[in-house]
Amino acid sequence: MGAGAGQQRIMQSVAAAYVALLCAGSATAHTAWIEPTGAQGFVLRFGGHAGKREPYEPTKLKSVQAVDAQGRAVQLERTDAADGVRLQPQGEVALLALHFDNGFFSRDAVGKSVNRPMNEVPGATQGTWAVKYGKTIVRWGEVVTRPLKQPFEVVPLAAAVPRAGQPMLVRVLIDGQPAADVEVARGDAGQDSTRTDAQGVARFVPQAGLNRLWAGCRTAVAGDPRHTQLSIEYALVFEAR
Numbered sequence: 074m075g076a077g078a079g080q081q082r083i084m085q086s087v088a089a090a091y092v093a094l095l096c097a098g099s100a101t102a103h104t105a106w107i108e109p110t111g112a113q114g115f116v117l118r119f120g121g122h123a124g125k126r127e128p129y130e131p132t133k134l135k136s137v138q139a140v141d142a143q144g145r146a147v148q149l150e151r152t153d154a155a156d157g158v159r160l161q162p163q164g165e166v167a168l169l170a171l172h173f174d175n176g177f178f179s180r181d182a183v184g185k186s187v188n189r190p191m192n193e194v195p196g197a198t199q200g201t202w203a204v205k206y207g208k209t210i211v212r213w214g215e216v217v218t219r220p221l222k223q224p225f226e227v228v229p230l231a232a233a234v235p236r237a238g239q240p241m242l243v244r245v246l247i248d249g250q251p252a253a254d255v256e257v258a259r260g261d262a263g264q265d266s267t268r269t270d271a272q273g274v275a276r277f278v279p280q281a282g283l284n285r286l287w288a289g290c291r292t293a294v295a296g297d298p299r300h301t302q303l304s305i306e307y308a309l310v311f312e313a314r
Contacts (some may be wrong), residue, residue, distance in 0.1 A: 101129070104261065105134070105173035105205040106285055107160070115209065121261075131158050138139060138232040144216050154183045167212040170221050171226035175203040175244045177300055198292045200300035201291075207308040216220035220246055227257075227288050227309045231275070235313040237281035243309065244273045245288055279313035286310075 080272075081124025105119045117137075119129040131153040139147040139162055148163040160169070180188050182196030191200035206223045213234045220228050229235075230242040245255045257279075258266035264287075269275045277286055289306035 084161040103175065103203070103205075103285060103307050104207075104300070104301060104308050105129075105171060105175075107137070107169050107171055108211040109209070109211070110159070113162065115162075116154075116156070117160070117171065118171075119157070127176075128313065129157070131177055133173055135160050136173050137169045137172075138221065139166045140168060140216060140221075141165050142212055142214050142216055144219060148218055151182045152168070165212075166298070167214060167216050168210045170208045171206065173205040174205070174224070175205060177202050179300070180196055183310050191301070192298040199302075201304050202294075202300045202304050203304045203306075205306050205308070207310065210311040213311075220249060222249060224248060225305045225307055226290075227286065227307050229309075234295050235284075235311065237279055237313045240276050240278050242274055243277055243286065244306075245269045245275065246273060255288055255290050260285050261287055279311075281313060284313055 074079050103119060103121050105117060107115050109119055110116050117134055118126055120126045130201055137149055137151070137160060139149050141147050141164060147166050150161040150163060151157045152161070168260075173233075176188055177200055178191040179191045179194040179197040181194050184230050186195075187194050191197040208221070208227065210217050211257035213232060214294050215232045217229050218232050220226055226246045228244050228246060230244060233292055235241045243257070245252045245257065253271050253273060255269045255273070257269060257275040257277060260262045267275050284308040287306065289304070291304050292304050293302050294300055
């Protein structure tokens with residue numbers, strides 16, 4: 074369940090747009106994230122603000138990567154269930170990383186949002202390609218500090234289990250490079266938000282239990298008839314003690 078040509082195109086698009094304009098504001102659409110369930114399994118969630126869950130097309134989940142504490146790949150058994158895509162690792166996992174493509178959303182001639190690219194919507198002058206990445210940490214250790222080469226990625230700077238109420242540091246990477254002035258928030262855009270510094274580092278204070286750190290930005294896109302901006306969001310999910 075690895076990255077393909079679509080992810081490579083996203084990597085090229087976001088890198089080019091970021092170099093040209095940096096992040097031009099928050100991405101405030103929807104987020105995809107993986108949550109643990111019982112019996113060592115996991116489920117993919119999708120939702121809007123405040124973690125509200127919504128249904129989604131399973132085909133939008135393009136890939137999930139699982140690795141163990143040594144960084145070795147772990148096979149996943151995928152089931153597209155009624156309540157979401159369920160994932161069962163075939164071994165001990167340290168973390169899982171996802172790529173979810175929510176598609177193109179264009180404004181038609183009367184301002185209505187349509188889930189199609191601009192060149193398929195008569196009169197459209199604005200369109201957004203909405204892409205999601207994420208990572209769920211199951212077991213803390215040195216492996217969680219290693220980038221996985223996602224086009225847009227959040228990486229913890231310490232291997233130890235986070236402590237509730239104690240600040241932790243994360244680095245945001247775009248195409249593997251530190252990304253400055255990217256918004257980082259709790260759960261969704263705008264909640265206890267901050268921005269990354271010149272080294273792509275942001276400070277986050279976790280709460281006890283399951284945490285979902287959000288990061289995202291929008292970048293303008295030129296020369297593509299399908300859309301005028303790329304919205305890219307990230308969810309880092311982990312437990313804090």
